[in-house]
Amino acid sequence: MVKLEFLSVSKIPDTQTLSQLIAERFQLNVIQVQQNILNRENLGSTMIAPDISMPHVEMPNIIKQGLFLITNKQSFMLVLVIDSNQPDEQLIAILKGLLVEQSLEKLRKASSQQDFEKLIGEVKNYAIG
Amino acid sequence: MSNNNLDNKILMFLGQQVDFVDALTISRTFGVSKKTVYRAINKLNKDDMLVESQRGRGYRLIDNKISTSTTEQDEQRQIDLAINLLHSFPHGLNRWRLLEKLYISESTLHRDLSALNEFFIPFHISIDRSAGNAKVVGTEAQVRKALNYFLLENTVTQQVVEGLAGIFPDITKKDQTFISSQMTLIEKELDVEILDPYTVNIFSHLYIMLDRVRQHNSESIVTTKTNVHYDELLLRVARQVINNISEYTHAVINPEEVNNLVLYLVGLRYDRTLDDSQEGEAHRLVTYLVDELSLPKHVNIENLKNALIGHVRPMIHRLKEDMLIVNPLLNDIQFSYEETFTQIKTILATTIYNVSDDEVGFLTLYVVRALEEASIRKRVLLMCSTGVGTAQLLQTRVRRAFPDFEIVGTISSREYEMNLKQFEQVDLVISTVAIHFQPASPVIQVSALFNEGDRRRVEELLYG
Numbered sequence: 190m191v192k193l194e195f196l197s198v199s200k201i202p203d204t205q206t207l208s209q210l211i212a213e214r215f216q217l218n219v220i221q222v223q224q225n226i227l228n229r230e231n232l233g234s235t236m237i238a239p240d241i242s243m244p245h246v247e248m249p250n251i252i253k254q255g256l257f258l259i260t261n262k263q264s265f266m267l268v269l270v271i272d273s274n275q276p277d278e279q280l281i282a283i284l285k286g287l288l289v290e291q292s293l294e295k296l297r298k299a300s301s302q303q304d305f306e307k308l309i310g311e312v313k314n315y316a317i318g
Numbered sequence: 319m320s321n322n323n324l325d326n327k328i329l330m331f332l333g334q335q336v337d338f339v340d341a342l343t344i345s346r347t348f349g350v351s352k353k354t355v356y357r358a359i360n361k362l363n364k365d366d367m368l369v370e371s372q373r374g375r376g377y378r379l380i381d382n383k384i385s386t387s388t389t390e391q392d393e394q395r396q397i398d399l400a401i402n403l404l405h406s407f408p409h410g411l412n413r414w415r416l417l418e419k420l421y422i423s424e425s426t427l428h429r430d431l432s433a434l435n436e437f438f439i440p441f442h443i444s445i446d447r448s449a450g451n452a453k454v455v456g457t458e459a460q461v462r463k464a465l466n467y468f469l470l471e472n473t474v475t476q477q478v479v480e481g482l483a484g485i486f487p488d489i490t491k492k493d494q495t496f497i498s499s500q501m502t503l504i505e506k507e508l509d510v511e512i513l514d515p516y517t518v519n520i521f522s523h524l525y526i527m528l529d530r531v532r533q534h535n536s537e538s539i540v541t542t543k544t545n546v547h548y549d550e551l552l553l554r555v556a557r558q559v560i561n562n563i564s565e566y567t568h569a570v571i572n573p574e575e576v577n578n579l580v581l582y583l584v585g586l587r588y589d590r591t592l593d594d595s596q597e598g599e600a601h602r603l604v605t606y607l608v609d610e611l612s613l614p615k616h617v618n619i620e621n622l623k624n625a626l627i628g629h630v631r632p633m634i635h636r637l638k639e640d641m642l643i644v645n646p647l648l649n650d651i652q653f654s655y656e657e658t659f660t661q662i663k664t665i666l667a668t669t670i671y672n673v674s675d676d677e678v679g680f681l682t683l684y685v686v687r688a689l690e691e692a693s694i695r696k697r698v699l700l701m702c703s704t705g706v707g708t709a710q711l712l713q714t715r716v717r718r719a720f721p722d723f724e725i726v727g728t729i730s731s732r733e734y735e736m737n738l739k740q741f742e743q744v745d746l747v748i749s750t751v752a753i754h755f756q757p758a759s760p761v762i763q764v765s766a767l768f769n770e771g772d773r774r775r776v777e778e779l780l781y782g
Contacts, residue, residue, distance in 0.1 A: 229703060229751075233708075233749070233751040233752055233763055233765070235707075235708065235750075237767070238767065243708065245703055245704065247703060247704060269704070269707055276706075284706045284710055285706060288706075288710040289714055290714065
């Protein structure tokens with residue numbers, strides 16, 4: 190079961206605040222989350238569009254895997270929470286459908302939890318060759 | 319397979335063709351050598367002309383009309399005759415002697431001499447048939463050029479050019495060694511490498527000079543281009559070689575031979591500009607040619623231009639000096655790369671240069687090579703930390719930028735590290751994450767946005 194979270198903000202959070210938000214919603218250790226996010230950023234930028242970044246939280250033994258969309262209407266953070274040893278297959282399928290230009294366009298229009306869930310429902314079945 | 323069978327099979331094969339078929343194709347079809355093909359065709363034509371042949375095009379079954387075009391055998395005989403005549407310049411040969419020597423009839427000789435007159439036109443020489451003689455009319459320089467050309471043609475039609483000794487079967491070992499030593503001297507002094515086909519040209523020039531010096535057959539060559547400035551180095555080397563030849567043959571050599579040799583040195587393929595001309599002109603011609611060719615994306619234009627200039631620079635010299643070169647591969651090139659050959663020929667026809675098919679053949683090889691290098695589909699692997707995150711996005715973006723790529727898949731860096739051996743055949747790994755292990759293929763790190771800068775870096779890495 191993939192967890193989907195949505196948050197509308199006035200200002201895009203810094204890494205520390207972001208880690209706290211993620212830790213709360215996904216029941217993870219905040220220090221570990223922060224470390225993880227920073228490590229991944231060090232390996233390479235997670236910008237997937239000029240206005241969309243994709244912070245990764247990739248650790249073993251994550252109980253709730255999913256996506257967390259944070260937006261201030263101009264910029265977007267699509268946080269990926271995924272188990273490094275046993276990535277959720279449904280989540281992978283969602284990503285395959287979501288990480289294409291047309292879907293990202295729709296993502297920008299999501300302004301509520303409902304919108305986000307609806308979008309994910311649509312892309313879940315969109316298979317890419 | 320008995321020859322009889324082969325003759326008939328070739329006849330039937332030709333019967334199925336609409337247009338000319340060249341010897342190479344026939345030889346491949348029946349798994350025999352080209353020489354066997356020639357013999358078979360000659361046999362077929364012995365009593366009745368069944369197969370017509372045209373140089374550069376090959377063979378075709380003749381309609382019911384009596385053919386007036388020449389067979390391969392005729393041509394060979396005519397080339398032999400040309401060489402004999404040119405060798406005898408300026409004295410000429412007695413016609414009866416020719417008939418005896420070549421075992422032909424009067425009418426055949428008459429026909430051959432007419433054919434030769436046609437052959438000789440590009441060299442600005444002709445044949446005077448009076449008083450029982452056949453004599454070449456022209457200047458020493460023109461005759462020398464013609465002789466050079468026919469000497470090479472002789473071998474090209476008779477046998478594959480394998481080693482310089484194959485071209486000059488009468489050459490003594492001593493002469494061969496001497497001429498080779500002079501070519502080595504030229505290479506060392508000018509710090510160049512004499513590459514094919516220029517090896518043949520210079521070798522044959524020196525061989526002919528040796529031959530004619532010994533026969534005291536050379537008339538004085540009046541140098542027409544006295545106002546052209548040649549590099550002092552080239553003149554010095556040419557003088558050196560001529561002096562060596564003089565000592566070797568114990569003969570006095572006309573000092574104008576130095577200028578003759580310089581023309582060949584200038585015409586060498588080399589990377590450094592040794593003289594003060596042609597640089598801009600060669601660049602302009604190459605740029606024009608490449609622009610007009612409209613080559614597909616990903617062809618390395620810079621590399622191609624550099625390679626072409628290496629040929630075009632001396633080519634322009636040759637064109638201005640009326641020097642013809644022989645391309646032993648011309649038939650094969652025209653057959654295998656017909657489209658490119660024709661394209662280049664058409665483009666060059668719009669310029670002021672009168673470029674022979676032999677030269678176009680060489681240019682074709684460069685272009686074809688560039689095309690083939692660019693068309694090999696690159697196998698690309700996309701990588702990120704999860705294998706599905708940013709790598710996923712890369713897929714569409716990379717595909718859009720490089721539609722020719724074969725995207726093998728997306729993978730996480732961990733999975734890649736665990737299975738290196740599996741991915742040895744990959745040409746490039748495009749990754750959004752840095753790696754800290756030794757990869758099996760080149761890895762380039764890009765942003766998931768795959769912007770113009772990333773695209774250019776990938777292109778440079780793969781295509782140079």
